[in-house]
Amino acid sequence: MSGIIGGAGSKSGVIGETELDYETGTWTPAIVGSQGSAGTWSNAGQEGDYIKIGKIVYFSMYAYVTNAGSYSGTAQINGLPYACTGFGNQVACSTSAYPFNVTTNVGATILGGQSFVRFSKGAYNETNYQWSEVVNGHSTSVAGCYHLA
Amino acid sequence: MKLDKIEVVTDYKHLQIREITDTGKYHRRVIECDKTLADDEHQEIKDKAEELWTDEVKASWATFQAEQEAQRSNT
Numbered sequence: 001m002s003g004i005i006g007g008a009g010s011k012s013g014v015i016g017e018t019e020l021d022y023e024t025g026t027w028t029p030a031i032v033g034s035q036g037s038a039g040t041w042s043n044a045g046q047e048g049d050y051i052k053i054g055k056i057v058y059f060s061m062y063a064y065v066t067n068a069g070s071y072s073g074t075a076q077i078n079g080l081p082y083a084c085t086g087f088g089n090q091v092a093c094s095t096s097a098y099p100f101n102v103t104t105n106v107g108a109t110i111l112g113g114q115s116f117v118r119f120s121k122g123a124y125n126e127t128n129y130q131w132s133e134v135v136n137g138h139s140t141s142v143a144g145c146y147h148l149a
Numbered sequence: 150m151k152l153d154k155i156e157v158v159t160d161y162k163h164l165q166i167r168e169i170t171d172t173g174k175y176h177r178r179v180i181e182c183d184k185t186l187a188d189d190e191h192q193e194i195k196d197k198a199e200e201l202w203t204d205e206v207k208a209s210w211a212t213f214q215a216e217q218e219a220q221r222s223n224t
Contacts, residue, residue: 023175025167027176
């Protein structure tokens with residue numbers, strides 16, 4: 001299969017017999033807690049990019065928390081550019097840096113219907129990282145790919 | 150940023166927003182029906198939320214999330 005997809009921005013093109021939408025852009029990641037309120041919360045360095053081809057989007061992000069504020073609950077990254085599809089889908093993402101003071105690998109998932117990334121730990125990634133575990137100033141980088149709603 | 154497009158996705162009427170930045174790039178975000186819209190939100194988005202985010206939709210979304218959390222805790 002071969003074909004042409006146009007340059008930057010929103011394009012459509014044809015690969016073989018299939019017409020595809022193509023779009024690139026930015027999003028604004030916010031590392032927050034799932035509960036509570038922002039209060040004095042702040043994060044910095046936010047960069048988020050995405051590439052959408054058809055119903056699939058690849059995203060990447062960087063940010064770090066500078067003030068944990070008044071959030072509580074689970075730690076998550078809000079602001080994904082598109083909602084994830086499905087009910088039980090738990091899309092695995094790749095973390096190269098995370099806002100916790102740990103030496104083990106940190107899992108990151110997107111739940112179906114949601115537009116945030118959640119951090120997890122445990123042998124089966126069954127336990128969510130809590131906002132109380134977030135460390136100010138720790139760089140956070142996550143990338144992944146998911147199916148659009 | 151200039152509002153470019155509002156897409157309504159999922160049974161829960163998520164508003165998928167595309168805006169155009171000052172540098173001409175696309176910027177995207179998603180707003181779910183349990184979110185509080187900012188005072189300075191685009192009026193068109195406020196109107197769409199008012200139209201679509203009924204109590205029934207909000208209740209369905211809350212139920213969906215609760216079931217999703219329960220399912221995840223069983224994994």
